[in-house]
Amino acid sequence: MKAPEELVAHFREQGYKVTPQRQLIFRLLNGNTAHPTAETLYEVAAQQMPGISLRTVYQTLSELSAMGEVQHIDLGSGAVRFDPNVDDHHHLVCGTCGAVHDVYVNQTPLHFEGDVEGFAVHSTRIVFSGECAQCAHLSA
Amino acid sequence: MKAPEELVAHFREQGYKVTPQRQLIFRLLNGNTAHPTAETLYEVAAQQMPGISLRTVYQTLSELSAMGEVQHIDLGSGAVRFDPNVDDHHHLVCGTCGAVHDVYVNQTPLHFEGDVEGFAVHSTRIVFSGECAQCAHLSA
DNA sequence: TGTTAGTTAGCATGACTTGTTGATAATCAG
DNA sequence: CTGATTATCAACAAGTCATGCTAACTAACA
Numbered sequence: 001m002k003a004p005e006e007l008v009a010h011f012r013e014q015g016y017k018v019t020p021q022r023q024l025i026f027r028l029l030n031g032n033t034a035h036p037t038a039e040t041l042y043e044v045a046a047q048q049m050p051g052i053s054l055r056t057v058y059q060t061l062s063e064l065s066a067m068g069e070v071q072h073i074d075l076g077s078g079a080v081r082f083d084p085n086v087d088d089h090h091h092l093v094c095g096t097c098g099a100v101h102d103v104y105v106n107q108t109p110l111h112f113e114g115d116v117e118g119f120a121v122h123s124t125r126i127v128f129s130g131e132c133a134q135c136a137h138l139s140a
Numbered sequence: 141m142k143a144p145e146e147l148v149a150h151f152r153e154q155g156y157k158v159t160p161q162r163q164l165i166f167r168l169l170n171g172n173t174a175h176p177t178a179e180t181l182y183e184v185a186a187q188q189m190p191g192i193s194l195r196t197v198y199q200t201l202s203e204l205s206a207m208g209e210v211q212h213i214d215l216g217s218g219a220v221r222f223d224p225n226v227d228d229h230h231h232l233v234c235g236t237c238g239a240v241h242d243v244y245v246n247q248t249p250l251h252f253e254g255d256v257e258g259f260a261v262h263s264t265r266i267v268f269s270g271e272c273a274q275c276a277h278l279s280a
Numbered sequence: 281t282g283t284t285a286g287t288t289a290g291c292a293t294g295a296c297t298t299g300t301t302g303a304t305a306a307t308c309a310g
Numbered sequence: 311c312t313g314a315t316t317a318t319c320a321a322c323a324a325g326t327c328a329t330g331c332t333a334a335c336t337a338a339c340a
Contacts, residue, residue, distance in 0.1 A: 017307050017316060033255075038297085053319055058297070074216030079296060092256055103254035107247055110266065114243035115173075116232055118273030126250065127265045133258030157285060157338050178328085193288055198328070219327060 001069045001084035004030050016063065021045075021052050025060045029070060029084045035091075035100040037079035075100070075127060090126040096135035103128070141209045141224035144170050156203070161185075161192050165200045169210065169224045175231075175240040177219035215240070215267060230266040236275035243268070 002010065004026040008018050016022075024045055036044070042057040061082055064070045071083045075093055085102050092101040105126055131139075142150065144166040148158050156162075164185055176184070182197040201222055204210045211223045215233055225242050232241040245266055271279075 012308085015316095019306070019317060021318070051319080055298090055320090056318060059317090062298090074214070076214030076216065076220075080216075089254075090252065092252070092254065092259055092261075094259070095262070101254055101256045101259075103252035103256060105250055105252045107250060110245050110247060110250075110268075112230065112232070112243035112245045112268065114229075114232065114241055116241045116243060116272070118276065119232055119234070119241075119268075120270045120276060121232075121268045122235070122270040123268075125267045125269070128250075128252065128259075128261045128263075129265070130260045130262040132256070136258065136260060152339085155285090159286060159337070161287070191288080195289090195329090196287060199286090202329095 001029060001064070001086065007064075007069065010067070014067075021049065021056050022060050024049055024052070025057060025064075029064070029082070032084055033102065035073065035081040035083050037081050039079060041082070073100075073125075090128070092128045092130070092132075094132040094135055095129055096131050096139070099132060101132075141169060141204070141226065147204075147209065150207070154207075161189065161196050162200050164189055164192070165197060165204075169204070169222070172224055173242065175213065175221040175223050177221050179219060181222070213240075230268070232268045232270070232272075234272040234275055235269055236271050236279070239272060241272075 001007075004023065007026045008023065011018050011022065025041070028041060028044055034040075038054070038058050038061055041061070042052070042054045045052050045057060061070065061072075065072050065082075068086060069084070071086050072080045073083055073091060074080050075091070077098070081100060083102070087102075087104075089102045089104050092103050093099070094101075109121065110124060141147075144163065147166045148163065151158050151162065165181070168181060168184055174180075178194070178198050178201055181201070182192070182194045185192050185197060201210065201212075205212050205222075208226060209224070211226050212220045213223055213231060214220050215231070217233075217238070221240060223242070227242075227244075229242045229244050232243050233239070234241075249261065250264060
């Protein structure tokens with residue numbers, strides 16, 4: 001994701017208004033590695049700006065997603081999560097605490113075998129599931 | 141997934157009754173590589189057994205899933221899909237026609253880099269997205 | 281054959297997400 | 311600064327997917 005200041009300029013160029021709500025969301029996402037859901041992002045935003053609506057958070061996330069500034073990742077665990085990291089990366093999910101971490105896999109492109117001839121792969125998504133060190137430590 | 145006859149025996153052993161509805165679903169899933177949703181499976185089932193309820197399809201799929209006889213895969217495209225193939229395999233999804241194919245990746249376990257120390261990986265899910273040969277041919 | 285479990289219809293709920301409306305308020309260009 | 315445009319908000323609704331509930335009927339299995 002671009003830095004908040006760049007996003008401000010970019011939004012203005014595109015004819016979008018730069019509102020305090022949007023700027024807040026830019027800042028909350030900047031460098032955020034927590035992979036928040038729209039709901040959790042809303043909760044944090046509401047602490048700094050009481051009155052902001054969940055609707056606006058969804059709206060701004062959709063705009064950022066359409067601009068390719070955030071990635072939305074669906075781990076099949078209910079809500080969609082948002083990731084300001086738009087590099088070619090993958091995810092590690094702790095089944096105990098639910099934390100999601102970014103990881104890089106360098107063996108891509110992967111080879112596969114199956115009953116599929118001539119399939120053109122555009123993207124590969126990998127999700128590793130397991131238990132993070134902290135959770136393993138706590139349960140031990 | 142076990143063959144329908146084996147499932148019949150297994151259900152009886154577990155104290156589950158072997159109803160025509162359940163047997164129909166066993167047969168519809170057996171060797172099924174279409175990765176149906178509960179809804180699509182229900183539609184096919186209803187053709188052969190008018191009156192069967194969607195509720196029963198969901199119910200039976202949950203039972204099979206709990207027994208490890210089917211895998212439920214969430215591709216983030218709305219409904220959960222069911223796969224009677226419970227091997228260690230991955231999926232290829234055509235973004236045009238929506239078809240899902242099973243594929244095998246033999247480079248596992250994959251190596252990854254990131255800010256994660258001591259994470260114990262239990263499972264890896266890989267989804268390849270792109271366009272299948274038929275769709276590429278049609279659009280050309 | 282009788283007990284038990286399954287099925288069905290219908291209605292409800294729940295989570296997540298998006299749409300709508302109408303009023304208010306803020307942004308930005310000129 | 312001002313006016314036109316757009317965003318926001320609140321409140322409500324809808325849609326999808328999945329599951330829970332009841333009550334009545336039916337079927338399976340011992």
